[in-house]
Amino acid sequence: MIKHVVFFKLAPFAEGNSKQENALYLKAKLENLGNLIPELLKIEVFINILDVSADNYDIVLMAQFKNLQDLDVYVNHPEHVKVASFLGKVKTDRAAIDYHF
Numbered sequence: 010m011i012k013h014v015v016f017f018k019l020a021p022f023a024e025g026n027s028k029q030e031n032a033l034y035l036k037a038k039l040e041n042l043g044n045l046i047p048e049l050l051k052i053e054v055f056i057n058i059l060d061v062s063a064d065n066y067d068i069v070l071m072a073q074f075k076n077l078q079d080l081d082v083y084v085n086h087p088e089h090v091k092v093a094s095f096l097g098k099v100k101t102d103r104a105a106i107d108y109h110f
Contacts, residue, residue, distance in 0.1 A: 012107070012109075024095070036054045051072065052073075056068055
């Protein structure tokens with residue numbers, strides 16, 4: 010099994026929305042990928058509730074896959090690409106880790 014964990018920092022204002030509005034929009038869109046991509050076994054998305062440090066990230070995504078091939082299907086799936094395109098417009102930073110568990 011593969012765990013895919015990604016952290017995002019969001020711009021204070023982007024694409025006509027506040028950071029909080031974009032975070033809520035992204036949470037909904039990312040979680041919905043679980044309904045659209047069969048290879049995605051589990052997805053959880055959380056929004057940071059404390060904005061106390063510029064070092065903190067705003068959103069964390071945790072996804073689970075059977076194998077690396079399924080992760081690759083997810084990454085290249087058209088629905089994921091749509092969400093990633095929007096993310097590219099509103100994020101200021103990204104950190105990720107993929108690991109076996």
